Amino acid sequence: MPEGHTIHRAARDHAGMIGGKVIAAISPQGRFATGAALIDGTTCEGTGAIGKHLLYHFSNGQTLHIHLGLGGYFVCQPQPADAPREVVRIRLESATHAIDIIGPNTCELMPTPEVEVLTLRYGPDVLSETPDPARAIAAIRKSRAPIARLLMDQKVISGIGNIYRAEILWLQRLNPMTRGADISEEALLALWTEMRRLLQIGVETNAIITTGDLDTTGTNITERTNIFAREVCPACNGKITKSKLSGRTLYHCPSCQAEPVHKNVHTGPK
Numbered sequence: 718m719p720e721g722h723t724i725h726r727a728a729r730d731h732a733g734m735i736g737g738k739v740i741a742a743i744s745p746q747g748r749f750a751t752g753a754a755l756i757d758g759t760t761c762e763g764t765g766a767i768g769k770h771l772l773y774h775f776s777n778g779q780t781l782h783i784h785l786g787l788g789g790y791f792v793c794q795p796q797p798a799d800a801p802r803e804v805v806r807i808r809l810e811s812a813t814h815a816i817d818i819i820g821p822n823t824c825e826l827m828p829t830p831e832v833e834v835l836t837l838r839y840g841p842d843v844l845s846e847t848p849d850p851a852r853a854i855a856a857i858r859k860s861r862a863p864i865a866r867l868l869m870d871q872k873v874i875s876g877i878g879n880i881y882r883a884e885i886l887w888l889q890r891l892n893p894m895t896r897g898a899d900i901s902e903e904a905l906l907a908l909w910t911e912m913r914r915l916l917q918i919g920v921e922t923n924a925i926i927t928t929g930d931l932d933t934t935g936t937n938i939t940e941r942t943n944i945f946a947r948e949v950c951p952a953c954n955g956k957i958t959k960s961k962l963s964g965r966t967l968y969h970c971p972s973c974q975a976e977p978v979h980k981n982v983h984t985g986p987k
């Protein structure tokens with residue numbers, strides 16, 4: 718599953734390939750033939766991303782909404798592009814590039830008002846051009862769920878995947894089980910600012926880099942992490958704890974990210 722920065726990166730790259738240009742749209746697989754015909758011959762007016770949702774806006778008021786899901790992917794080529802493979806759900810083609818979308822979970826056209834509904838259905842996107850941390854912070858502070866679960870809840874906040882979750886909580890020295898309601902507004906704003914900074918690095922480098930070392934020359938790394946999938950904490954040399962939360966592996970350092978003290982818990986004698 719791609720993390721949020723990859724979809725923002727794709728939105729930016731694809732805008733450079735088809736944005737402002739008349740496009741041809743076909744569905745080599747046939748499953749999206751009707752949809753493709755509706756946008757064929759229109760101009761792509763731009764792209765956008767909300768978390769893991771990628772949007773392409775067209776001059777006839779239609780928006781193509783793509784969610785890759787677990788197995789979907791893009792293949793982009795400069796022109797002249799090879800003939801599309803039969804598995805391609807939709808090919809978007811400009812005079813300069815072809816973008817093939819293969820195996821997406823969601824591939825649908827939406828008129829503009831529905832796009833607005835989609836935007837409101839999800840928590841604010843960390844990488845949005847009009848960031849709205851207050852909405853995410855309010856949703857977190859209203860909840861007694863652990864922060865580790867809230868960060869991955871796309872209704873609360875969009876764009877955080879499993880790797881960023883582990884890294885951001887460690888960088889902020891927050892225990893993953895701390896309840897949303899127990900975290901101060903100030904700490905959540907610091908968390909948001911850190912997430913935005915790291916995801917922006919992700920878009921720029923096309924890799925998840927959460928350490929200070931941003932140099933990617935001569936490498937093709939996709940990850941450079943502090944504690945995710947690691948054994949030893951780089952800050953205290955203690956052992957990293959690996960556990961499960963909502964079916965996903967969670968990493969944290971039990972000494973750097975101490976257990977939260979729950980407020981309102983009765984600890985005295987009965």
Ligand SMILES: [Zn+2]
Binds near residue numbers: 951972973
């Ligand atoms: Zn540690």
